[in-house]
């Protein structure tokens with residue numbers, strides 16, 4: 001796991017700022033009235049990290065913290081507002097255009113990402129043909145190969161998305177991404193809308209393909225137990241910033257950021273033996289608006305450890321223990337807490 | 344303990360063009376005063392239809408086709424719509440996954456709560472405002488009196504769910520059916536609401552049926568668990584017993600397939616296949632096509648066995664409780 005030194009994915013000081021969501025009419029009216037532009041939203045703020053080949057990075061945090069936006073920047077779907085992403089030494093984007101097929105994405109809702117009027121086999125063949133990975137003549141065999149690899153009967157390639165169950169559609173989405181021969185796979189909540197028993201099937205498929213293809217992965221999920229299971233390293237996000245980054249077991253058993261600890265406390269869990277039923281300990285308050293985040297450390301209003309320093313100064317992401325960093329002024333105190341059971 | 348709700352052999356069917364959907368099939372359970380039970384199962388297993396049936400909220404093409412639901416001793420099945428409406432809200436109330444679907448976007452929260460109150464009580468405007476304010480305060484909504492003038496979209500998802508809970512509690516019903524009330528919320532908000540609901544249930548002496556697809560969430564709030572599969576309750580018991588010693592192979596399969604049951608990075612112990620369509624259930628035990636213990640004995644629908652505070656529908660149970668309810 002550690003010891004792998006060849007950096008494969010580099011995210012260098014990436015930010016993504018969204019302009020205000022305005023209709024054309026609103027824009028014109030505001031312009032005519034000389035109103036100041038409404039505030040823009042920093043969805044991802046100065047994120048830097050690296051990932052070695054064959055590793056999986058888990059990206060966790062509550063909704064709106066910027067997981068999908070960061071995933072899309074890495075995948076070259078969004079251009080970063082500043083900073084850059086390189087995969088295997090190659091830039092993912094140049095002049096606002098994606099210039100590589102080495103990064104592919106699997107989204108949460110395959111129904112939304114599959115064209116309802118296109119046969120699923122054609123959906124899988126489309127990308128590889130367009131990018132010259134296979135010729136039109138070879139595409140049929142290519143589709144059959146990937147259908148089999150994701151556990152789908154290749155004779156179903158002529159059907160439409162609505163003829164499949166949620167779990168099968170997610171297999172199709174995985175086949176479509178892998179048919180592009182990616183080196184880096186971004187999975188954005190790939191099992192979130194699936195039932196528990198189907199979730200396990202899709203996670204197993206992911207584990208199997210990842211090993212066989214030696215894929216490097218970014219796995220986004222709000223489900224901490226799923227992330228614990230599939231990732232080597234994990235990044236915890238809060239309001240656009242990475243607040244903790246480290247080796248998964250360490251982060252989950254000995255968090256060094258109070259938000260990570262609080263998040264772990266919020267998860268209802270069944271202990272491995274089914275013995276202990278943990279009582280959840282809720283975090284107080286709600287996530288503040290990203291349009292107007294609290295100054296200093298964004299977690300200050302909800303943090304049980306907050307001091308005056310916390311709202312005065314943004315805590316930088318710094319190394320707290322070998323293989324583990326946190327963005328917190330009081331990370332050492334958090335780390336001194338007793339080790340906790342795994343989720 | 345006295346039962347506030349007794350459900351016997353409840354059967355709800357939908358008569359669709361494609362055929363008859365047996366959404367709820369011979370469901371029996373009882374709920375004691377102040378008790379919280381969890382109803383778990385995968386999507387499509389019949390949890391919501393069970394919940395709707397308890398409130399008499401089944402519309403065409405669906406119908407309750409059999410069984411009995413007794414609330415505080417009165418039979419709800421066959422009761423007139425008017426009578427049912429009089430009891431809904433006052434004796435039994437429901438909370439849904441997405442409160443935006445039940446809140447009217449055009450009315451302020453205060454107006455909606457006022458309407459809900461006036462359905463069963465006559466109060467002066469001042470008394471109405473006081474009651475609504477108090478109800479919102481109890482569910483942890485800050486500056487409650489001022490928020491009465493807000494519209495649903497001005498609340499966060501968590502706050503909206505709190506409003507729905509406040510409305511459900513307005514008439515201090517005996518029973519609340521909560522259908523996936525935290526599924527759409529973030530874990531931190533889920534943890535807050537689960538904790539508050541537990542407290543409110545105790546304070547009000549309200550009994551609750553907490554419906555969820557998530558065994559872990561349910562085990563955090565319910566003292567007893569009902570596991571549902573393809574329209575039938577296949578196992579019941581105290582939360583601790585069901586998690587520690589599941590009797591039904593489906594429950595065992597669910598627990599085993601969760602990530603925590605396997606060492607990180609290793610293949611999960613998945614249940615093969617998927618739940619059958621309710622339009623074409625296999626004969627006999629509906630879990631048979633996925634069950635590692637299935638054999639010829641499973642081709643008849645397994646009888647409900649009750650023993651030591653637990654019950655199950657399986658001819659090859661994994662363990663059997665003794666008469667005190669302890670399992671080997």
Ligand SMILES: Nc1ncnc2c1ncn2[C@@H]1O[C@H](COP(=O)(O)OP(=O)(O)O)[C@@H](O)[C@H]1O
Pocket residue numbers: 018019021041042043061062063064065066067068069070290
């Ligand atoms: N296209 C967009 N335009 C404007 N704001 C956006 C856009 N996409 C996401 N956001 C905002 O950016 C923030 C991060 O969103 P997202 O990356 O989707 O979070 P997550 O995936 O963690 O739930 C949110 O506040 C969201 O509303």
Ligand SMILES: Nc1ncnc2c1ncn2[C@@H]1O[C@H](COP(=O)(O)OP(=O)(O)O)[C@@H](O)[C@H]1O
Pocket residue numbers: 357359364365366384385386387388389390391392393404405621
């Ligand atoms: N209005 C309806 N018409 C036809 N079938 C329905 C209707 N409502 C629910 N069903 C069917 O009843 C079954 C149980 O559904 P539901 O109770 O919603 O499941 P759950 O809440 O466990 O996900 C499903 O097969 C569903 O398709």
Ligand code: SF4
Pocket residue numbers: 257258259297298299300301303304305306307310315327328329330331
């Ligand atoms: S910097 Fe301060 S407020 Fe932020 S997480 Fe650390 S202790 Fe809490």
Ligand code: SF4
Pocket residue numbers: 591592593628629630631632634635636637638640641645656657658659660
């Ligand atoms: S009755 Fe048979 S098929 Fe059904 S759960 Fe029990 S052993 Fe499995």
Ligand SMILES: [Mg+2]
Pocket residue numbers: 067068069
């Ligand atoms: Mg997202």
Ligand SMILES: [Mg+2]
Pocket residue numbers: 387390391392522
């Ligand atoms: Mg439901």
